[in-house]
Amino acid sequence: MDGRDWGKFLxxxxxxxxxxxxxxxxxxxxxxxxxxxxxxxxxxxxxxxVSSILEKAKRLNVPMEKLEEGIEDIAGIRIMCQFVADIEQxxxxxxxxxxxKVLYEKDYIRNNKPSGYRSYHIIVEYPVQxxxxxxVILAEIQLRTLAMNFWATIEHSLSYKFQGNLPEHIxxxxxxxxxxxxxxxxxxxxxxxxIVEAQKLFENQSALISQVLNDIQQLYFYNRAKEAQQxxxxxxELWGGxxxxxxxxxLSEQIQAALLLARKEHMS
Ligand code: 0O2
Ligand code: 0O2
Numbered sequence: 034m035d036g037r038d039w040g041k042f043l044x045x046x047x048x049x050x051x052x053x054x055x056x057x058x059x060x061x062x063x064x065x066x067x068x069x070x071x072x073x074x075x076x077x078x079x080x081x082x083v084s085s086i087l088e089k090a091k092r093l094n095v096p097m098e099k100l101e102e103g104i105e106d107i108a109g110i111r112i113m114c115q116f117v118a119d120i121e122q123x124x125x126x127x128x129x130x131x132x133x134k135v136l137y138e139k140d141y142i143r144n145n146k147p148s149g150y151r152s153y154h155i156i157v158e159y160p161v162q163x164x165x166x167x168x169v170i171l172a173e174i175q176l177r178t179l180a181m182n183f184w185a186t187i188e189h190s191l192s193y194k195f196q197g198n199l200p201e202h203i204x205x206x207x208x209x210x211x212x213x214x215x216x217x218x219x220x221x222x223x224x225x226x227x228i229v230e231a232q233k234l235f236e237n238q239s240a241l242i243s244q245v246l247n248d249i250q251q252l253y254f255y256n257r258a259k260e261a262q263q264x265x266x267x268x269x270e271l272w273g274g275x276x277x278x279x280x281x282x283x284l285s286e287q288i289q290a291a292l293l294l295a296r297k298e299h300m301s
Contacts, residue, residue, distance in 0.1 A: 037097075039083050045161040045168045046108040050078040053110045053159070053172065060126070072119035072126070074179060078110045105136075105156045106173035113182050116225050117142065117218050120153050120176045127174060133157040136171070142181075148204075149211025150185060152177045180214040180221075241281055248288040255295035264288050 057076045064071035081089075086104055089095070095103030114120050120142065128135055139154040153176040160169045177185065188207050192199060199207070245268055252261035264284065271280055 043080055043083075043107070045163055045170050046080045046172075048161050048163070049108045049159050049170055049172055050080055050110065052161070053108075053174075054078045056132070057110065057112060072114050072122045074113045074115050076110065076112050078108075081107045081109065101170070105171040108159070108170060108172035109175065110172060111175045111177065111182070114176065114178055116222055117178055118222060118225070120178065123176050124153060124155060127155055127157070133159045133172075145211070145215075148188065149208045150188065151181045151211070151215065152185065178218050178221075180217045184211055184214040238281070241285055245281065245285050245288060248285070248292050251292055252288070252295060255292075255299050257291065257295050260291055264291070 054076055057073060061071045061073040061076070064073070081104070086100065086107060089104055090097065090100060093103060100107070112123055114123060124138070127133070134157060136156045136158055138156070141150055141152050141154065145151045155174045155176070157172050157174060158169050159172050160167050184207075187210075191203065191207070195203075245264075249261050249264050249268070252258075252264065264287070267284055271277065271284065
């Protein structure tokens with residue numbers, strides 16, 4: 034029986050989890066304000082229970098005096114993302130931080146576990162300012178999509194219920210569910226790129242429309258009312274018809290050429 038004071042032992046881990054949760058949640062708020070999109074959907078964190086620490090130490094043959102180095106997820110942070118691409122972005126953001134040092138990474142997304150488990154794990158060193166001075170502890174940051182988290186949460190509670198000995202037919206079903214979660218992530222990623230493209234197209238289109246209207250206005254300024262009116266009519270036809278970015282671009286080029294001529298004549 035280990036006679037250590039677990040309460041005291043866990044203090045820096047509890048502090049680290051609280052600090053990291055605050056920092057990552059503020060990162061979400063800041064990015065939403067700045068760019069209106071955050072790769073972080075939500076953040077959770079926990080300190081491993083003493084019974085789980087002891088079980089893991091036994092399983093991994095970690096001696097009691099080596100728990101701090103041997104069990105790297107006593108402090109655990111979980112970051113949930115909407116899309117797989119967000120996980121890559123999030124990992125870059127973590128690597129760039131100055132308040133923690135990445136020790137190593139485990140990619141269970143490209144190399145999923147035999148159970149079907151998928152997540153990206155980053156083990157970091159994190160300095161905690163305690164009453165007794167600075168203490169560097171290890172923490173595990175798990176990065177997951179919502180689909181990966183959904184699967185892992187259910188699998189975890191079932192494994193717990195069956196104490197790690199899942200019946201064959203349940204394991205099969207979980208494996209199939211993991212494949213479905215993987216396909217869901219892929220499908221969502223494709224939808225996302227389509228949405229991003231559509232947004233870009235829409236932004237370009239609205240910039241073009243502003244340009245056309247502005248240039249027509251300029252033609253009136255240079256006393257080219259007749260020409261301006263013709264362009265205005267062409268624009269109205271295009272506007273009323275089907276969305277056709279090419280015709281609009283062509284019209285914009287013609288108006289700009291007319292405008293250039295008008296400016297030259299005005300100067301001479
Ligand atoms: P809000 O306003 O509820 O979003 P805490 O100490 O409360 O900050 P703790 O104790 O780790 O955090 O709580 P927990 O239950 O692990 O959840 C942490 C945050 O994740 C909470 O938000 C939950 O609302 C949020 N959360 C948990 N599960 C889900 C989920 O499935 N979907 C979404 N979108 N959020 C979830 P906050 O930040 O505490 O506050
Ligand atoms: P908790 O707090 O109950 O989640 P190990 O894989 O445990 O032999 P290692 O190398 O330390 O040893 O861990 P690994 O696999 O890199 O990551 C450990 C954590 O990843 C686990 O923590 C889980 O949170 C998660 N994990 C790993 N594999 C699975 C899996 O098959 N299913 C689910 N649901 N989660 C998994 P713990 O120790 O379970 O702690």
